[in-house]
Amino acid sequence: MLKRDVLTVIEENRERYIEWLVEFCKIPSVAAQGRGMEEAVKFLDGLFEEELGLQPEKLDAGGYPVVYCEMKGASDHTISFYNHYDVQPEDPVDLWQTPAFEPDLRDGKIFARGVADNKGNLIARMAAVHAILQADEELPMNVKFVFEGEEEIGSVNLPELAEKHAEKLASDGCVWEFGYRDPDGTVQLSLGVKGMLYVELTASGASTDLHSANATIIENPLWRLVWALGTLKDPKERVLIPGFYDEIDEITETELALLDSYELDEDAMLDSLKLKKFVLGLKGDQLKRKHIFEPTCNICGVEGGYTGEGSKTVLPSKAMAKLDFRLVPGQDPQKILAALREHLDANGFEDIEIREMSSEVAARTHPDEALVHVMRSVAEKVSGKKPNVVPNTPGTGPMHVLCQALGIPSASFGVGNFSSNNHAPNENINVEDYIDGIKMAAVLIEEFNAQLNKEKSVVG
Known part of the structure; x- marks a missing residue:
């Protein structure tokens, strides 16, 4: 047990922890544009050195470094926290x-790019360790921080780093980067993430843009791209690439049971998005099942020709589309990539180039893991309500390469909310959710260690 109540210590330091986050969010650490990355690393170095008394390592990932720090505790058990310091463009x-x-505190919220994804969670977990050390001079267990700088650009260098530094990444459980609350304030506890294949398709035509009068005799690459995209999915949302669904893992009874208890406030979500219905008019269990357990084929954007103000009669020389496929356990991104190539070729689109931008394997942790049981208890203890347990979120991250591939269970809860506007304007978190996020991380470190000690004594 800690010498002082850690929750009291967190309340005593709340303004300090808010200031940490506000200062971090002032740094435009946009990996996709190479902005502010060095400054973000320096900020983390300073926080570790000045507030936690440690010098973090920089693990070479081939691009922006992974900021790594290991803190020794009283037991030989280890918990790790994965987060990322890069953010989306604004x-x-x-x-x-x-x-x-320029972080703005108003209406009980903090507004800033990256405050929810992912700086709020990152700082909350550092603050949790700081609070424990304020409450007691020693951590109950070892703590590892793994802070990546390339998550928002696909974690392209992380597989090599994970293989090279598997020993440093080893832990008894990893708390993943994100976490949200439902519209009614219920904490979401996620046990996994979907995988990803992100590609760029390019159709090329003449060596230069032409007057559109030439459309009678010169092929328009934008039309070729549109026709090609039209072969990928039907109006009922079924992906038409042969073999796309063949290797999906069967959904277990335990996972289905979690889906039954998973609460999705449909009215609140539709209202916040100003929509009248979900895709295909789905509701209830069918909607939840599709959202959690099914893969996607999504067009992120299309570019080509003239889209400016007024008219310009042009026949473009090139057209490009960016697509992402959210994948579920069992689907191999590289097999999906090969199937996409075969599909386009079979439909007469051999000329369309495919450029792989990034890929991730889906990951999911079993709900009976000790980490999951303790996180459930901690979320209820801090928030006063049982958490909403989700088999996996619809989003993606490098969880498999850092956790499941190394035999490490992982799950996540955090400081975001259902309308945090990740990747969108006016990204935000609730101040009280942030403080609760610090509390949940701190209590988790103590109670996860106690649970592992209990299991060890039973085995012994």
């Missing part, structure tokens, strides 16, 4: 009520 800037990198 575009479109004109839709922000206040500048994206």
Whole structure:
């Protein structure tokens, strides 16, 4: 047991911890544009050195470094925290009520790019360790921080790093980067993530843009791209690439039971998005099952020709589309990539180039893991309500390569909310959710260690 109540210590330091987050969110650490990355690393170095008394390592990932820090505790058990310090670009800037990198506290919220994804969770977990050390001079167990700088660009260098530094990444359980609350304030506890294949398709035509009068005799690559995209999915949302669904893992009874208890506030979600219905008009269990357990084929954007103000009669020379496929356990991104190539070729689109941008394997942790049981208890203890347990979130991250591939169970809860606007203007978190996120991380470190000690004594 800690010498002082850690929750009291967190309340005593709340303004300090808010200041940490606000200062971090001022740094425009946009990996996709190479902005602010060195400054973000320096900020983390300073926080570790000045507030936790440690010098973190920089693990070479071939790009922006992974900031790694291991703190020794009283037991030989280890918990790890994975987060990322890079953020999405702030575009479109004109839709922000206040500048994206000038954090604004209003209406009980903090607004800033990256405050929910992922700086709020990152700082909350550092604050939790700081609070434990304030409550007691020693951590109950070993703690490892793994802070990546390339998550928002697909973690392209992480597989090599994980293989090279598997020993440093080893732990008894990993708390993953994100976490949200439902519209009614219920904490979401996620046990996994979907996989990803992100590709760029390019159709090329003439060596230069032409007057559109030439459309009678010169092929338009934008039309070729549109026709190709039209072969990928039907109006009932079924992906038409042969073999796309063949190797999906069967959903277990335990996972289905979690789906039954998973609460999705459909009305609140539709209302917040100003929509009248979900895709295909789905509701209830069918909607939840599709959202959690099914893969996707999504067009992120299409570019080509003239889209500016007024008219310009042009026949474009090139067209490009960006697609992401959210994948579920059993689907291999490289097999899906090969199947996509075969599908386009079989439909007469051999000329369309495919450029792989990134890929991730789906990951899911069994709900009977000790980490999951303790996280459930901690979420209820801090928030006063049983958490909403989700087999996996619809989003993606490098969980498999850092956790499941190394035999490490992982799950996540955190400081975001159902309308945090990740990747969008006016990204935000609730101040009280942030403070609770610190509390949950701190209590988890103590109670996860106690649970592992209990299991060890039973085995012994």
